[in-house]
Amino acid sequence: NAGVMQNPRHLVRRRGQEARLRCSPMKGHSHVYWYRQLPEEGLKFMVYLQKENIIDESGMPKERFSAEFPKEGPSILRIQQVVRGDSAAYFCASSPLAGDQPQHFGDGTRLSIL
Amino acid sequence: AQSVTQPDIHITVSEGASLELRCNYSYGATPYLFWYVQSPGQGLQLLLKYFSGDTLVQGIKGFEAEFKRSQSSFNLRKPSVHWSDAAEYFCAVGVPNAGKSTFGDGTTLTVKP
Numbered sequence: 001n002a003g004v005m006q007n008p009r010h011l012v013r014r015r016g017q018e019a020r021l022r023c024s025p026m027k028g029h030s031h032v033y034w035y036r037q038l039p040e041e042g043l044k045f046m047v048y049l050q051k052e053n054i055i056d057e058s059g060m061p062k063e064r065f066s067a068e069f070p071k072e073g074p075s076i077l078r079i080q081q082v083v084r085g086d087s088a089a090y091f092c093a094s095s096p097l098a099g100d101q102p103q104h105f106g107d108g109t110r111l112s113i114l
Numbered sequence: 115a116q117s118v119t120q121p122d123i124h125i126t127v128s129e130g131a132s133l134e135l136r137c138n139y140s141y142g143a144t145p146y147l148f149w150y151v152q153s154p155g156q157g158l159q160l161l162l163k164y165f166s167g168d169t170l171v172q173g174i175k176g177f178e179a180e181f182k183r184s185q186s187s188f189n190l191r192k193p194s195v196h197w198s199d200a201a202e203y204f205c206a207v208g209v210p211n212a213g214k215s216t217f218g219d220g221t222t223l224t225v226k227p
Contacts, residue, residue, distance in 0.1 A: 004157075033214060042118075042204055042217035043158075056214060091157060101146050101208040101215065107157035 003027070004106035005074075006092050012112045013082050021077040021109045025094030031055075032075040033103055034067060037089040049075060050098070079111075087113045116141040116207045120218035128226045129197050135190040135221050137179075137205030146208035147188040148215065149179055153201045161203075164188065165210075175199070200225045 003026035013019050025032050030051050035043040048056040049069040060067070064082075069075040079086055089110050093103030117140045127133055139145060146165055150158040162173025169181040179190045188205060202222050206215040 031213065035217075040219075042120075042219045043206075043215075045214040045216065048213050059214075095213070098211075098213065101210075101213070102148050102160055102163055102206075103213075103215070105150075105158040110155075 004029075004092055004094050004104050006090075006106035006109050008109060009107065010110045010112070012114060014114045015083055016081050019079040019082050019086070019111055021079075021090050021092075021111070022074040023077070023092030023094075023106060024074040025092075026096075026104050029094035029096045029104070031095045031098060031103075032069050033093040033095075034075075034077050035091045035093065037091060037108070039088070043091060046077075055098075082111075082113050084113050087111055116145060116209060116216050118205050118207050118216055118218035120203075120205055120221050122221045123219070124222045124224070126224040126226060127195055130194050133190075133192045133195045133199070133223070135203050135205075135223070137188045137190065137218060139186055139188060139205075139207045141186075141207060141209070144183070146210060146215075147179075147181060148206040148208065149173065149177070149188075149190045150204045150206060150217075151175075151201045152204065152220075158204065161190070195223075195225055197225045197227065199223060 005024040034046040045059040047067045064080045089108045091108045093105045095103045119138045149161040205218045208215040
């Protein structure tokens with residue numbers, strides 16, 4: 001899964017801080033998807049972005065969470081004022097075409113909230 | 115909306131024994147179907163996929179899966195498991211051209227020596 005790069009691999013934050021997770025899609029891919037995996041659960045879709053556009057954010061919590069995929073640079077998933085329940089693994093996936101499947105997954109960012 | 119059920123949370127098999135992991139989906143038409151494997155602390159690796167055509171799909175690492183429309187199932191099989199197959203397995207369904215996938219909660223496979 002080296003093609004989709006996520007960093008950091010592990011992130012520790014205290015309650016109330018901000019977490020920023022980065023995802024660089026595979027070369028040539030302009031579609032990015034973020035998923036969250038809570039302990040002992042499967043991946044849950046959060047948001048689907050194309051360059052400079054949010055296509056589907058039906059899985060994003062209404063507050064504190066935001067995502068962007070600028071024209072230049074990686075996609076960013078931002079969590080403000082983190083709480084213990086935000087502790088999870090966050091995975092990014094990418095695809096070359098709109099709606100293309102399957103996506104290629106990164107190795108994830110493990111977020112721990114103290 | 116589509117959904118995926120993996121009825122078995124945890125399965126233990128002996129090395130060399132056969133394996134079948136169950137997956138049932140709910141969707142109004144023929145979806146895209148996938149099986150992924152996840153080792154601890156790692157990302158997801160695609161084992162195989164079904165889009166259309168032959169209902170028996172061959173994947174990597176000796177895995178195969180069979181799409182059965184009448185049963186809304188896409189079970190994963192391997193004739194002889196190896197200790198290195200111990201991992202978490204996820205079944206996923208995708209709506210054609212919609213992008214996102216819906217995952218089951220996974221089945222943890224333990225392999226006994």
